[in-house]
Amino acid sequence: MASVWEYANPRKFMHTSDWLLPGVAWAAAVVTTVGLVWGFFFTPDDFRQGSTVKIVFLHVPSALMAINAWIMMLVASLIWVIRRHHVSALAAKAAAPAGLVMTAIALITGALWGQPIWGTWWVWDPRLTSFLILFLFYLGYIALWSSIEDPDTGADLTAVLCLVGSVFALLSRYAAFFWTQGLHQGASLSLQPGTRMDWAYKAPLYISMVGFGLIFLALVLLGTRTEIRARRMKALLTRERMN
Amino acid sequence: MIALLTRDLRLALRAGGGFGLGLAFYLILAVLVPLGVGPEPTVLAAIAPGVLWVGALLACLLSLDRIFALDWEDGSLDLLATAPIPLEGVVTLKALAHWITTALPLVLAAPVLGVLLNLPAPAYGWLVLSLLLGTPALSVIGTFGAALTVGLKRGGLLLSLLVLPLYIPTLVYGAELVSRGALGLPVSTPLALLAGITAGSVALLPFASAAVLRINLR
Amino acid sequence: MIALLTRDLRLALRAGGGFGLGLAFYLILAVLVPLGVGPEPTVLAAIAPGVLWVGALLACLLSLDRIFALDWEDGSLDLLATAPIPLEGVVTLKALAHWITTALPLVLAAPVLGVLLNLPAPAYGWLVLSLLLGTPALSVIGTFGAALTVGLKRGGLLLSLLVLPLYIPTLVYGAELVSRGALGLPVSTPLALLAGITAGSVALLPFASAAVLRINLR
Amino acid sequence: MELRLTDIACARGGVPLIAGLSLTLRAGHALVLRGPNGCGKTTLLRTIAGLQPPLAGTVDLPPDAVAYAAHADGLKATLSVAENLRFWAAIYGGGDIAPALARMNLTDLAERAAQNLSAGQKRRLGLARLLVTARPVWVLDEPTVSLDAASVALFADAVRAHLAGGGLAVMATHIDLGLDEARTLDLTPYKAQRAGAGGADSFDEAFL
Amino acid sequence: MELRLTDIACARGGVPLIAGLSLTLRAGHALVLRGPNGCGKTTLLRTIAGLQPPLAGTVDLPPDAVAYAAHADGLKATLSVAENLRFWAAIYGGGDIAPALARMNLTDLAERAAQNLSAGQKRRLGLARLLVTARPVWVLDEPTVSLDAASVALFADAVRAHLAGGGLAVMATHIDLGLDEARTLDLTPYKAQRAGAGGADSFDEAFL
Numbered sequence A: 001m002a003s004v005w006e007y008a009n010p011r012k013f014m015h016t017s018d019w020l021l022p023g024v025a026w027a028a029a030v031v032t033t034v035g036l037v038w039g040f041f042f043t044p045d046d047f048r049q050g051s052t053v054k055i056v057f058l059h060v061p062s063a064l065m066a067i068n069a070w071i072m073m074l075v076a077s078l079i080w081v082i083r084r085h086h087v088s089a090l091a092a093k094a095a096a097p098a099g100l101v102m103t104a105i106a107l108i109t110g111a112l113w114g115q116p117i118w119g120t121w122w123v124w125d126p127r128l129t130s131f132l133i134l135f136l137f138y139l140g141y142i143a144l145w146s147s148i149e150d151p152d153t154g155a156d157l158t159a160v161l162c163l164v165g166s167v168f169a170l171l172s173r174y175a176a177f178f179w180t181q182g183l184h185q186g187a188s189l190s191l192q193p194g195t196r197m198d199w200a201y202k203a204p205l206y207i208s209m210v211g212f213g214l215i216f217l218a219l220v221l222l223g224t225r226t227e228i229r230a231r232r233m234k235a236l237l238t239r240e241r242m243n
Numbered sequence B, C: 001m002i003a004l005l006t007r008d009l010r011l012a013l014r015a016g017g018g019f020g021l022g023l024a025f026y027l028i029l030a031v032l033v034p035l036g037v038g039p040e041p042t043v044l045a046a047i048a049p050g051v052l053w054v055g056a057l058l059a060c061l062l063s064l065d066r067i068f069a070l071d072w073e074d075g076s077l078d079l080l081a082t083a084p085i086p087l088e089g090v091v092t093l094k095a096l097a098h099w100i101t102t103a104l105p106l107v108l109a110a111p112v113l114g115v116l117l118n119l120p121a122p123a124y125g126w127l128v129l130s131l132l133l134g135t136p137a138l139s140v141i142g143t144f145g146a147a148l149t150v151g152l153k154r155g156g157l158l159l160s161l162l163v164l165p166l167y168i169p170t171l172v173y174g175a176e177l178v179s180r181g182a183l184g185l186p187v188s189t190p191l192a193l194l195a196g197i198t199a200g201s202v203a204l205l206p207f208a209s210a211a212v213l214r215i216n217l218r
Numbered sequence D, E: 001m002e003l004r005l006t007d008i009a010c011a012r013g014g015v016p017l018i019a020g021l022s023l024t025l026r027a028g029h030a031l032v033l034r035g036p037n038g039c040g041k042t043t044l045l046r047t048i049a050g051l052q053p054p055l056a057g058t059v060d061l062p063p064d065a066v067a068y069a070a071h072a073d074g075l076k077a078t079l080s081v082a083e084n085l086r087f088w089a090a091i092y093g094g095g096d097i098a099p100a101l102a103r104m105n106l107t108d109l110a111e112r113a114a115q116n117l118s119a120g121q122k123r124r125l126g127l128a129r130l131l132v133t134a135r136p137v138w139v140l141d142e143p144t145v146s147l148d149a150a151s152v153a154l155f156a157d158a159v160r161a162h163l164a165g166g167g168l169a170v171m172a173t174h175i176d177l178g179l180d181e182a183r184t185l186d187l188t189p190y191k192a193q194r195a196g197a198g199g200a201d202s203f204d205e206a207f208l
């Protein structure tokens, strides 16, 4: 069997993603639509939260993907540092905006949800706080990429930032939970999946989660392809300048 | 190698070297907050630990770009990179110089500013202790951020944005330590965590800083 | 002369130009204060007007030294001084560019950060209004301070210390306006005073700034 | 159009450097200042450009006549070559930048950011700025530093065209500018001798 | 002690500038690089000094042998001349600064702050830094900019003494250094032709 590393070759990657991307994109659209439509229109209202509970079908999948995107960036950065496959650095670069969007969706849907449930858009609950911090990490990571001209230098620096940042992100999350001990009001109000949520909610929720995962995959593939094209363009321009 | 430290200290003390910049900022913050928030002693006392820690952190944050930027601009950093001292040593000494010139004055000034903010009496000791324990981490983390952005065009902004999330655990434990101290609650957990973060950053981050500096210089 | 404004705006928007620096600082402050002070919504709501105003003021203060320092260092200021445009015009446009690139984003971001700090609902309009009214004064006063310290060796520190006292009236009336608005009290007095300060500084200070700039360049 | 210095003395950091210098330069003529390092060439040029007052004597010049170019070129690293030049053209009353770019051989580099220029290219841009000012008096401090031979020739041509158009130029340099027709003035004889001689600061004098 | 470049190619900002350059320089010899503005002299010198990796080829040098001096002199404006020099001496393992000061005719200025030096005096201080490094390989970018004739002679003497002591030197310049014995290399023939030639970035190649 061919090694997975051969997809680190940009040409091979472009070739494969050429037919993979449309499939993933369509699947993402279909699965997400099914999950969201089922969730919004074909589930009963919660007896305490009313119809606002349905925002969970956007909120939880996006929150999940926001964290997974960071994990993917971490893995891709490690691959770049250890094996120096350019495609993996570009994939990490492409994952960041997607993760940022997911984080933003989680924050916004959470705020929209919080208004009717808690009576306020925002509380400094540990989970919310650690998400805000994650948002800042994404912003910093993207800003660092965008301010470095040389692509390899950018890949190196952002990879180190991602590694160091991951450690501190974990520390921050732990710190946030430590900090508001006994104060936070979130958990008591939230539904605990598995304990109180029944299948009428769970099934569409899982479907939307898969849908969001596919959306994320499609975005990363698309972003990586764009980055590879940009590199090719730059190389061509350079070559032209030489002649 | 000690020459680097003495040079940095001397430069900071000379006119324009930026010594006292952080201190002035800290003082300004302590004056502005009561003016903005209003003079009620109970409100001030409640927020004093947090404000004093946030102020110290911002004062460190704002002086970070001096760590490498000046040496970069006048070409010294290129020359240091070709000099016979390891870059790990350079970044450690730079962090130490930053701590001595920026953080140490803050630690010493904090109790005085505590008076301005009605900090409760039992908290003074904890304030100084927490800053003494936490600021080395701020300097070392900041040096990492400065090394990451040296020579970059969007330096200042980017530096704050990158370093801020890294500062959060230190801030949380530091401020929590003082708040608990003020209320007479047990402090051993935040104390241990704060010490742990500082020890870990001081031991490990210089290697990361030297690595990114090397990447940036090439 | 409009070329100077467009150049400054363009420079600010380019990488490294410092656009967003003040904004990032403002955001950082709004995140750090709750982390340091603790999450209680009542405490946060009580200090929110003050913190938001102090933050805006500090963000302006910290970006002041960019107004002239960069032009001084690369020699542009010497060249501008020998160019056929009056220095009064130069300082006014510099202040305007500072306001557009630093203060205006703060005004726009303030309501969002108000959410993070649990600002009471009735205060949002007053917050934006007070900042919109007060920040031009901050920019003009700051330009005066920057002109006073251009080329000085201890620029940054001195600038903060000089400008801070000049900023205090604006801060006090601005924060008071928002606090009163939050509580539904009458706001006409601080409103009138704030508007008066801004009108007065915008009309008169440019002449003082041009005069000190002329002295500094010689 | 004429530049007249009458019994000029100038100082830097409170130390008098030059004293008793008088000269007249008419339109169409160029003056090259020479002298060892630290003799006060930069200081004298700043005085002529009006950036610092003379210690004694007078500088006679029509108002708004000087274009000054020093070691620092006043370039913004993040702006492109054309943007930098267009800004200065606008400040000095508009005018097209294309001829200046062409004259200094910068047309190909017009869209390059100033920070990505080599040392000599930066200097050429600094000189192109002079061309867009349309000012008659050029005051130049070591204008050809970092320039290669071809660029020095471009510079000499530009100065000649400027003189032919009724301008005048004062330049300090240590190297050959390729301008044989220019008058050369060695500043060594005008060294300020003692604080007492040649117009030291009279206020300081009161303390001696 | 020997500097050997083997089939070097180097680039700046992703654009290859020099390709296919090989040369060997033995102890006691000096090499002067020449070429028009923007041809890549600065880039090549930075590559030799190890500040940027070559695009292709190898630079053979003993470790820790290079002393590099560029346009920026690495001076701290607020430190005095002696303090600046003492710092670099300490970094390079101590050693007395008095001979270096004397050699560059800076002894009188030793207590002056670096910001109060004239352009040429600053440059002399930058060159004095080379003397205290005690490094055998000097890599110098336009070392005599702003120097007057006497100082250029001082510089040439310093280089000759360095060569006589078993050192070697590579210098880029546009003007006369007063070193007639040095070998001169014009970089024009080594201009990188196309991205394909002389080792362009192989990753970029993969995209074409």
Ligand code: HEM
Pocket (backbone or CB within 6 Å): A056, A059, A060, A063, A064, A106, A107, A108, A109, A110, A111, A113, A114, A115, A117, A118, A121, A122, A127, A128, A129, A131, A132, A189, A190, A191, A192, A193
């Ligand atoms: C801006 C505000 C909010 C943010 C940033 C936020 C963030 C998060 C995060 C990070 C998760 C964890 C996902 C995971 O671990 O897989 C989550 C899950 C969840 N959130 Fe929110 N949330 C916010 C507001 C709310 C509100 C107002 C509610 C409703 C009362 C809510 C209900 C839930 C539920 C039910 C879950 C899934 C179950 C669980 O993991 O416990 N969230 N949210």
Ligand SMILES: Nc1ncnc2c1ncn2[C@@H]1O[C@H](COP(=O)(O)OP(=O)(O)OP(=O)(O)O)[C@@H](O)[C@H]1O
Pocket (backbone or CB within 6 Å): D012, D013, D014, D015, D017, D035, D036, D037, D038, D039, D040, D041, D042, D043, D044, E115, E116, E117, E118, E119, E120, E121, E146
């Ligand atoms: N603060 C100061 N105190 C005493 N002397 C000073 C001070 N500042 C500058 N100087 C001296 O004044 C002189 C500056 O002269 P200037 O810069 O005009 O020289 P220059 O002729 O342009 O030299 P170069 O050819 O090196 O550029 C130098 O000798 C310098 O040492």
Ligand SMILES: Nc1ncnc2c1ncn2[C@@H]1O[C@H](COP(=O)(O)OP(=O)(O)OP(=O)(O)O)[C@@H](O)[C@H]1O
Pocket (backbone or CB within 6 Å): D115, D116, D117, D118, D119, D120, D121, D146, E012, E013, E014, E015, E017, E035, E036, E037, E038, E039, E040, E041, E042, E043, E044
């Ligand atoms: N980012 C970039 N993109 C394209 N070209 C660049 C970039 N940065 C620099 N260059 C070009 O690379 C060359 C830099 O060469 P270098 O500075 O080595 O020249 P040099 O031979 O030292 O010239 P000088 O004699 O003027 O000092 C210049 O032609 C410059 O325009």
Ligand SMILES: [Mg+2]
Pocket (backbone or CB within 6 Å): D041, D042, D141, E118, E119, E120
């Ligand atoms: Mg000079």
Ligand SMILES: [Mg+2]
Pocket (backbone or CB within 6 Å): D118, D119, D120, E041, E042, E141
């Ligand atoms: Mg060069």
